[in-house]
Amino acid sequence: MELSWFKKGTIYQIYPRSFNDSNDDGIGDLRGIIDKLDYLQSLHVDILWLSPIFSSPNDDNGYDISDYCSIMPEFGSMEDFDELLQKTHDKGMRLILDLVANHCSDEHNWFKEAKKSKDNPYRDYFHWKKPEDDGGPPNNWKSFFGGSAWEYDTKSEEYYLHLFTKKQPDLNWENPKVREEIYNAMRFWLDKGVDGFRMDVIPLISKREGYPDAPDVGFRKIIEDVYANGPRLHEYLKEMNEKVVRHYDAFSLAEGVGINHENAGLYIDYDRRELDMLYHFDILECTIVNGKFEETSPFDLVNMKSIFKKWRDAVHEKGWLANAMGNHDFARMTSRFGDDKQYWAESAKMLFIMQSTQNGTLNIYQGDEIGMTNIVLESVDEVRDVQSLNFYNENSKTKKLSQESALEMINREGRDNARTPVQWNDEINGGFSLGEPWLKTNPNYVNINVRKQNNDPDSILNFYRNLLQIRKENDVFVYGDFKELGFNNSSIYVYKKVLKKEQIIVILNFEGTEGYFEIKENLTEAIVLINNYNKYKIEGDIIHLEPYQGLIFKV
Incomplete structure (x- = not known):
């Protein structure tokens, strides 16, 4: 069944451990989310995605599940969850859970x-x-x-x-009993009224017969050709859809690790009835050459344009994508693609203009709506992420990098950047908890927090709110046909979107310097829907742009 509510909707990802702590034990919890539902509703988001809340020993922060049908005690009780689900629905929002079906915990x-x-x-x-x-x-x-x-x-x-930690043994999907166990867990939550699942590393569930050695190529290529896209994968996804998902008003969102634009249709083509949508990693990894911590490259705007285009072309009218610029596994969006210092607010707003006007269901990661940035961890003792710790410990043995360089790479690309507690106010620990947080709070909470931005009409937070409301009122943002203008411009991104009689033009300056663009479209009678500055200048065919300026014109 082709649903429309999730297409136009906006997903807001909550990492519960870091969202809001209601009992001051230093760990976010379900009641903490309940306490912030009015705030989430004020953002005009439609779907809340919770990273895993199931029982877990937390070797990988909940992505190692010891019981698929119970709540992690640190997060609260099943009664807390039932209340959260009911109140989310009462406020007109939906809720999806994170299904981790490739592996479980060794304590399961x-x-x-x-x-x-x-x-x-x-x-x-x-x-x-x-x-x-x-x-x-x-x-x-x-x-x-x-x-x-x-x-x-x-x-x-x-x-x-175990494709992940040794405490995360991979499940054998060849065994029909395993598949039925997962399907029963899905039914348990769907029968409660959950609206769907984000499916963690789902392309990895089918293993290649004989477990052949991986070739000596980059890790990305190994994931695509050896770990993902196994021989029975699509059989399993069809079965999951037929036996579970299609029987509910729910949707499935795949984490597209190992999927490329050429085989994406096998997953989300409407006629195949497997998954409803996926988000890919090409944007999220566009500055990572061959796996996190190994090698990075400078941000390249033309490369980003190319990525967006090839994916649009690949799924045009055949499937649906989720549009993600950040999540719990990547460093902060503003720090990666913008300027988190001199033009912090301007670049955060500009990036959101771009994200909200790309095709696909919009995904926002917690804290991006206030421009949260990367953190500087002073020593390895402050690192909590298992991936970062493993990298640091392996490097300590090989000594390829100095300890200082290894920590610098963790601070640049590590997952803890996205997992620092949400910064609610300028009080202790950013208002997240009166107890010691499980992960260090970013010290910039004094200046970057929800309370400070809430009543400031020029804040990043209110920019998000305004733009999300405009997006709801203009279908062209979601469904419009896309036309690039000045594709090879390496500092300015310009495109037009058209849907029937609706038309918008988006102009984005990715540089921390003034820029200009020759635009052939007549903008003299156009309405400015959004502008992250309080000014703009057009002289003839030339539009002049401030550093990191972004505008949307309605023509």
């Missing part, structure tokens, strides 16, 4: 049973292999978080597969 009962013996009925819930003749792992696969993707179990003298 399934894995505890599987480790007891080779003939245990749960053994085949996971991927087990005998050692190579030399006693080493079955192949050369590497974990996303560094090191081998295989962990040796001394009791059974076999290895189990």
Whole structure:
């Protein structure tokens, strides 16, 4: 069933651990989210996406699930969740959960049973292999978080597969019992009234027969050709849709790790009835050459334009994309693509103009609406992210980088940047908690916080609110046909969107200097829908732009 409510809607991602702490234990919780529902409603967002809230030992902050049908005690109770869901719906918003179906926790009962013996009925819930003749792992696969993707179990003298941490064993989707376990967990939440799922690393669930060695190529290519897009993947996705999702007024959003624009249609083509939409990683990783921490490259606007275009062309009228510029796995959007110092507010607003006018369902990550920025962690003792810690510890062994350089890379690209507590006010810990936060609060909360911006008409927060309301009122933002203007301009991004008689022109300056653009369209009678400055200047065919200026004209 092709739904429309999720297409025009705006998704707001909540990372519960860092959103709002209601009981001052330093960890965000469900009641903390309930307390902020009026705030979320004021943003004009439509769908709340919660990163995992299920029972977990937190080796990877909830992405290692020990019980798919219970709430992590740190976050509250099932009664708290039921209240959150009901009040979210009462306020006209929807709620989706983060489904982690590629792997679970090694503390899940399934894995505890599987480790007891080779003939245990749960053994085949996971991927087990005998050692190579030399006693080493079955192949050369590497974990996303560094090191081998295989962990040796001394009791059974076999290895189990974990594409992430060793406490996150991969589930064996070849086993129909595993699939039915996941489907039953989905039904549990959908029967409660949950509106859908964001599906974590879902392209990885089908493993290649024989577990062939990965070629000696970049890690990105290995993900695409070895870990993702396995031989039975689309069979599983069709089955999931047929048995579960299509029976509810719900939608599925895939985390598109390993998916490229050429095979995206296999996932989201309407006629295939697999997934409703996906977000890809090409924008999120456009400054990362070959995997986080390995090698980065300067931001290239023409490259970003090319990425947007190839994905638009790939799914045009055949499928639907989610439009994400940041999430819990990447450094802060304004720090990566804008200027988080001299032109902090201007660049944050300009980037949101771009994001809100690209095709696809808009995804906002918590804190971006106030321009939260990267944090500087002073020592490895302040790092909490398992991926960053593994990188630092591996580097300590290889000594490829100095400790200072390794920490600098973590501060630039590490996931803790996006996970610092939301900055609600200028009081202790930014109003997140009276207790010591699980992760250091960014010291700039004194100047960057919700309370300070709430009543400031020129703030980033109110810019988001205004632009989201305008987007709701103008379908051309969501559904308009896209035409690039001046594609090869490396500092200014200009495009037109047209839907029937509606037409907008978007002009964005990505430089911290003044710029200009020759525009052939007649803007003399156009209405300025949005402008992140209180001025603009047109002389003949030339529009003059301030540093990081962004405008939307309605023609």
